[in-house]
Amino acid sequence: MTFGERDKNKPHKIILMVGETGSGKTTLINVMINYMLGVQREDKVWFEITDDQSDHRSSVKSQTTIITVYEFYLQESKTHLTIVDAPGYGDTRDIEMDKEIAMRFLRLSESAEGVHDIDAVCLVMNSTQNRLSDRQQYIFDAVQSLFGRDIAENIVLLFTHSDGGHPKNALKAVKEAEIKCAENDKKKPVYFLFNNRQVQTSDEKCDDEEYDEEHEHTLQQSWRRSDRGMTGFFKFLDSVKPKTLKMTQNVLQKQKNLEANISNLQSRVHMMELKQNELKQTQKALEKNKKDVENNKNFEFEVEVPYKEKVDIDPSVAKAAMCCTVCEENCHYPGCWWAKNPLWCEVIKDGHCRVCTNKCHYSKHVKEAKIYVTKIKKEKRTYEELKKKYEDTIGNSESLVKKLKEELQELEAGKIKLVNEAFHCVETLQMIALNADSLIILRNIDFLIEKLKEINEPEKVKTLENIKKRAGEEKLEGLEFIKRYLQKK
Template sequence: MINAMINYMLGVKREDKIWFEITDDQSDRTQAHSQTSIITVYGFYLQESPIDLTIIDTPGYGDTHGVDLDKQIAVSLDSLSKSAEDIHEIDAVCLVIKATQNRLSDRQQYIFDAVQSLFGKDIAENILLLFAHSTGAPPKNALTAVKEAKIKCAVNDKNQPVFFLFDNCQSEAADEEYEMIQEQSWNLSFRGMAQFFEFLDTIQPKSLKMTRDVLQNKKQLEAKIFNLKSRVELMELKQNELKQTQEALEQNKEHVKNNKNFEYEVKVPYKEKVDIDPTVASMAMCCTVCEENCHYPGCWWVSNLSWCSMMKDNHCTVCTNKCHYKEHVKHAKIFVTKTKSETKTYEDLKRKYYGKIRDSKSLVKKLTENLQELEKEKIKLVIEAFDCVETLQKIALRTDSLFILQHIDFLVERLKEINEPEKAQTLENIKKRAGKEKQGAIGYFTRFLKK
């Protein structure tokens, strides 16, 4: 499709018996592989033409490399929009679909969902459908598949999707036996390309500002939920420790009453750093003070950590104490919560919470207060995660994207735990709107996550 665009701009005709194709620079195979694994930007500048053409290609979506690579595509697009390359607006987002398609596969549904979830709401009228392998007939089944998949795109005055037809087999050698068919394919593709470029003249390019906001909120939501899950796990383990301590006090109430020391055993949570495979997932940005994973997975920033998307005014927006970026490190390790059995004494307990005070009721009260503080932190983080979802609802093109849906059940459960039924219902409505047609794509997405 990209080669067809460039040959069209070069004015290549069938009688010229020539066809230009883009080739990789084979002098650096590693670089070529790296480029095609993430995104490739093609810049086309023809001296005789008043038009400059820039094409951003995102190959590899939904392939065997998994979701982490797909997230890197989003990060690369975000970085590109902030770079000095002057790609701060786009004229069109082109979705290439086979004209013979009867329905979108789970993989295609996942890919188109992932692409649409990158952009802000203002991009919808600039999304165009390019139907390949076309015979020139109206692609009725493919259009039905597009509608059933709820792909948002530009529409005409009859409120029907704007699409263009192609049969790009121009690079095949001329064959007298099939000359008529090859000529039809050529004419169909170049007519489609002419209509495509004519349509581009009628629409306004869109700034990538809202899209950058979407990408930023997605990254923050993912980091906060990952952090929230870790902190909830820690809280539950601490609650279990408290219960074991209370049981020990109850079992030894005569010793407590007489202020006699005694021993008891509890399972104590602790943090441990474990290695991650940097070839499978991006490295993690962790807070050394809070001992938390502030940006993982998806932290591709490798230089000054103050520029990480989780930082605001040089402080982290995720970790418990909102620590300065200098308290953070970037490496192939993450904090994992584990438990170990410890033998404690009643004297240890008193010293830890109340010094020489010997009132067991006050001791239990203090333990409870500590848990209440943890609960407040949990509530704050759950609300922050919900706010990220709500912001995405306002600005994202795809408000029921698989990215959001993967977190819905977890957040709904937590919102109910903190007595926020209305917020929980808001998220359940998002899931309801997504409908059954997304179940296959969700399954495909989940299988990727497991890999």
């Protein structure tokens, strides 16, 4: 949404506004507009951004993931301002939608006419809070994990509903939550105070003259408080250097690959375990019919055989997935919502998939509302069929078992490779991400730790356990909150 025409001779600042539903973020954006327009209390006028669809957001699911970019090119202001706002971020309707917002932000940063650098990331919260809720912790973690480490000095705290006093409890909550942000000369967080009652609405008017005067005085104080906060905030914008989103793009891409790798890994590990079970059943049958094997005599036995079948996606989990028709694997699920063409999917690089077993060409992939699931069926087999399958065997149980073990070793090698790829992705995030200990990452760590133990990688296990330890009990409790919420969903 663009207001006015761009004057390239004026400085142009770009900010990202983030806050939990009900934090006062929308009101704060309106305060910025009026400040830029030079509106004064005595003018008896107030400008607001309106959205005709805002009252219907609860019935329009896609509305929760729309990122709005407001461009203010106002003649009255010495500075042009672009505000990037994700209205649904932190909305309790669907936590998985937050991932979609992150990807929309990535697309915004990559598009030619999009946002390529950021002057400030504004974390909006109520000044009266004494601790961050699980939802706020999740939101701020998720947002900070969008950026590289170089963005920390551009993050500021905007406290709403302020009475003008020192926001001691709110700052303590921010410190305890380990929210990274800009610091002043005294190594204290940079913050600005705002009140949300600049304008007297019609339903607040009172016939009592004495009350009116007192109420007017209160509103004037609120106005001045927010005006001082906005003056300080724009001075901060003038002093800070913008940060490119190049590293942010890298962070988001790594996160996407990590989630896709782990999801694919879980499916392949499950298949490997079923294959192991099939091997044991075959070994047992060969042992049971040892004399027939020695006499090269045919016999029949039954085993449980894993197989892949395509089924419809649960719409409450995802809208679509990208799958490899050769490997019969889900290469990007869940989370593959943007790319209509497999070539455009985040897991495709140089025309080939980075996730599926054979790293197949994108043309072997399909994007649809179906996924592969592993199922089991009982199947009767004969000794003759086994010999035919392994034509180079000498016709005894040991060589057959050896061949089956070789197949499993190949699966195990693939598992080891994928587990290590996922680990290195986490390791890379630790180096480049501002907040690599976010709940999005922690959700996958337990599974990775378990698999690293299985492949005997104690040092890597220790690294991940240290990440969990560093995250702290409060963040892990927040993770349990997210898990419980998703289970209810």
